[in-house]
Amino acid sequence: MTDFAKTRSLFQLPQGLVYLDGNSLGALPKAAVARVNSMMRDEWGKMLICGWNSAGWINQPALVGDRIGKLIGAPGGTVVVGDKLSIKVYQALASALEINAGRKVILSDTGNFPSDLYITEGLIKSLDKGHRLKLCEPETVADSLTEDVAVLLLTEVDYKTGRLHDMVSLTRKAHEKGILTIWDLAHSAGALPVDVSAADADFAVGCTYKYLNSGPGGPAFMYLAPRLANQARPALAGWLGHEQPFAFDPEYRPAEGVQRMRIGTPPIIQLAALEASLDIWDMVEMKDVRRKSVELSDLFIRLVEAGCPELKLASPRDSGQRGSQVSFQFEYGYAAMQALIERGLTGDFRAPDIMRFGFTPLYIDAGDVTKAASIIEEVMVNRLWDNAKYFAQSTVT
DSSP states (O other), X not given: OOOHHHHHHTEEOOTTOEEOOTTTSOOEEHHHHHHHHHIIIXXXXXXXXXXXXXXXXXXXXXXXXXXXXXXXXXXXXXXEEOSOHHHHHHHHHHHHHHHTTTOOEEEEETTSOHHHHHHHHHHHHHHOSSOEEEEEOGGGTGGGOOTTEEEEEEESBOTTTOBBOOHHHHHHHHHHTTOEEEEEOTTTTTTSOOOHHHHTOSEEEEESSSTTOOOTTOOEEEEEOGGGTTTOOOSSOOGGGBSSGGGOOSSOOBOXXXXXXXXXXXXXXXXXXXXXXXXXXXXXXXXXHHHHHHHHHHHHHHHHHHHOTTSEEOXXXXXXXXXXXXXXXXXXXXXXXXXXXXXXXXXXXXXXXXXXXXXXXXXXXXXXXXXXXXXXXXXXXXTTTOSGGGGSOOSOO
């Protein structure tokens, strides 16, 4: 049984703040400060370039990848960490299209994160081989899996609404049609139980700065199914994905398995912070995280709807169809969110009208949820959002 009181004590949060934005940027693990300081002082500071061997920096992408693999149901040696999520989406998509070269359609849904769609369109233009991106409504993905589709590219949990796709069912139906799958786990890893092996996913990618608490700009991870490990060719190939990086061979020869998806020098300082967070995750059972997340989000929905009828629930009401976030629609959602933040409740806003709140049981409890609902009711009932200063939009919303 996970001790959430203990995990909460391991994170640094400002006194009095209710932080419901861990789905956008996770809180700071207290141990990360000492871990990063130690890495900089004792490894970088004292070892300098020798740290690649003496401190094991060169192997961190694989070692940390295995630790993340435990959270997403991936066997050892199938996950690697490094680069950014956008790069990992690009790599996975390019490889999948090459494997399924006889087909030209990439299927995604209208709720997918725009960056994944931008990357897809850009790759289509670069390849110039007649591929096209087809978007369908989230509810019609299964019915849109046709024989001309090469790749199904989906974010498991919708970034706006928290709507949850059925990875197992959709992957099975895709495979029945000869379609490869790429799952973006940006809002899944660390939020709910994921089992890429049981789902038989082909590729999976995700970031670590949300629920996995690696810090702003933290590295991404990539999973490559063992059956494709030596078939997938990285279109974006880098020297650390070479089978012998320090042979400095002018011709690229891919490393074994997912290691071929490494590109450049890994972010060692950020990986140190991620390791400190994963130490906390070693104390956690994902089934407990999911259970607590559902309890907190269901409580939040009940309290907010009871006190704020003008807010419209944008997330699925059924917790089985929802990730670890709850969104409400409100015409003046941006201004309302700024009013909430000023009063000690941090969520975020997604255009055009989504007020978004994330539930991270490692450091959020029922008391936080009750306080959050009270602040929201105060702001909405008294129209405290209706102030010119709250309408001045910042760059990051």
